Amino acid sequence: MADVPLTPGARARAAWRVWPVAARVALIYAASRLLTTAIMLVVAGASPADSRFGSDPSLADYVLGWDAQWYWTVAFGGYPSELPLDESGVVRENPWAFMPVYAHAANIVGFGTWGAGALAISLVAGYAACLALHALLRPRIGEDSATWAVVLFASSPLAALFQVGYAESLFMALLLAALLALVRRRWGWLYVLIPLLGYTRPGVLAFALLLGLYGVWRWWHRRSDSLAAREIAHIVALGALAVAVGFSWQVIAALVTGVPDAYLETELAWRRSWIPGIESFVPLEGWVRAAEFWFARWGLPEWSGYVALALLVGGTAVGLLSRRVRRLGPEMQLWAVSYILYLLAVFFPQSSTFRLLLPLSPLWGAAPRSALGRTVTLGVCVAGQCLWIALMYGHGNTYWQVP
Template sequence: MSEVQQVEDPVDEPSAEPPNGLWAWVVSRPWWVQVLLVYAAARLFTTAVFLWVASVQEQNPWTPEHPSYFPYVGFMFDGSWYKNVAENLYPAQLPVGEDGLVQQNAWAFFPLFPLLARGLMLVTGAPWEVVAPLLALVLGAGAVLAIHRTVVRGAPRAVAARPGLPLATVALVSIFPTAAVLQVAYTEALALLLVASALLLLLRRDYGWMALVVVALGFTRAVALPMAAVVVVHAAVRWWSSRRGTDTWTWRTGTGLAGLALLAAASGFLWPAICGWVTGVPDGYLQTQEAWRGVREVAPFGGWSYVPQFWFGSRALLVVGLSFALVIAVLVVPAAWRLGNELHTWAAAYIVYIAAVVEPGSSLARFLLLAFPLAAVTAGVVTRPPAARRWWFAAVVVLMLSLQVLWVRQMWHANPVADWPP
């Protein structure tokens, strides 16, 4: 399915205004050094926030009071589930309660991240709470490198309007309120790396390598399905361009992209199928997911009928309406259309997908991290004059950092009496 790359990555254009001071030194470095410096600074900030919150953490089911850094980011919430997978793998039978309903179990947690951590634990002898967060940290570094290249390659119009957009996108992704999970024992760092890599390979027309990445994504998180929509749009644009004489299209191109789209769709059902095969319960994965829901029924967009009422009461309809209006606005502003077809499609398809399949609870903000093209939209909304652009970006940075502190303090801090997982 692979085709030879025909176009080199465009070179980042210099900034319209020469920077000065520390930022001048940063932007004079090679692009990958710039990216890693921004990512490192963001992770140091998050580390300080975690240490502060850990200092006021009471005893909880995962840690004693005032835990040190690595236990706090390695054991809390889903981290202990992934640790269980790394050490014990998956049960052959689904646990069932006295009511006959499937209980919460490890099948809800995809295997690639914990198995990578398991391999590193065997090689290094280091414990889970050290290996898993450090693995996530490194995967996150790979993710922001891929994001930078994806924006450069996939959004040439947006980069032309704002040459610093790729690095600005990396910055906003790195400091997103829930980007704290890029250094904990969660799968977001791996999923972000695979999503950005899949989009970059699609843009480069390395379809064979993309197929491998999409399969890996199917073992990481339940987010492979919307990638099929991106492949379909990519294929449609290529076919239309060939009709206009600006691209090539052969039977091999068509069959290869059709196969890639089918593979992406199949990857979305790969882990549920394995769960059903191993446990002997065809819908075992679905029943496992229901064990985490307030209402034990998984129906498209079903959670929006009751969860907002729980959180917002009589204001639920207003809050949901404003939230959807904001998302639609972000997807239709000129900065979004400058993204390019593949990045724009991923952002839209992924948001529709998670709205359909995810219960809109406390984890929703974490899932939005994978919609990273929206960071490019946010950074590129204001393109001129330069002063207004700088003030806009600075305001967004301050807001994101403030919300990250709030998220870690309110969501990662475990209330021993009653709490919601992040």
């Protein structure tokens, strides 16, 4: 029987698969960064004079904008031994809200030129995150779907974070590496990755919850997936380490400043800029207060905010139980549950909400698998990227335009 000649599309796919994974991911990542750079240049060219960056800002202005200024302050000024107070004696925003790893790593990599180091770390860490995401998803959903998950991740609405002075890129590389180590049961790596995670960005307590839920899941399935005593010891020890690291920053801030709740008061300083008069941190309160605040701001009755919150929580729960998410494996499903519960416990929803959803990026593996679905999803990602960069960087000058 004569061989059927391959179509051009089939030949292109065959040639693509010959490339090493690292090269394929590098090409996807490079194309995505060029796209983001083009969007940033267009947005900068249209930036009005009353935006935070003024008219015609440079890409360097964007790299060093917003939270990058706080990381720069940490790198060169450290943390204050006395908390700054406003005229009424309430703690103001200060560097204690920002962890030290990214700030100091950028200074080291940039040889004192902090912006260059920050950009280099964000770019390289973003590529490492893409590699880790591919390795994490490929055994579960196959090569093709894992590659598409990388495409969507690298081109997502928040993709600009891979090339600005924010710690998210490095955090994502560490987080995805930690999830990969958990899936492969390489416990030794987690003893290194957990402290790095904890001192790069807040969120390691969500990983502690993941380890607890994972331990329960492994125990429940011990007949089909044997659970050795050595593994139990690692899971317990790593969970304890994650909890200790998660709370240690509060202890360090308290010891340096002499204020027992220095860290929590610092975090509340940002929340008070939205809702004045908050006296103390109460777990789970942020979302309830946000429902009241935003719906009143939009001229809607307070009860509608509660209904919307209930629908959001219920819809998220249904989504996490869907077959598409289950296909990603129990570790990814449990991570999504853990991180969402963490956000519900500690976060006040506002303009940074989308940025704080970035650690849920393994869920890109649950994206549509049809050609049309993938094309539409990618188009939505790029459109969202354009909108986010334009609102937060190009035209950012109001209280709700903070990345």
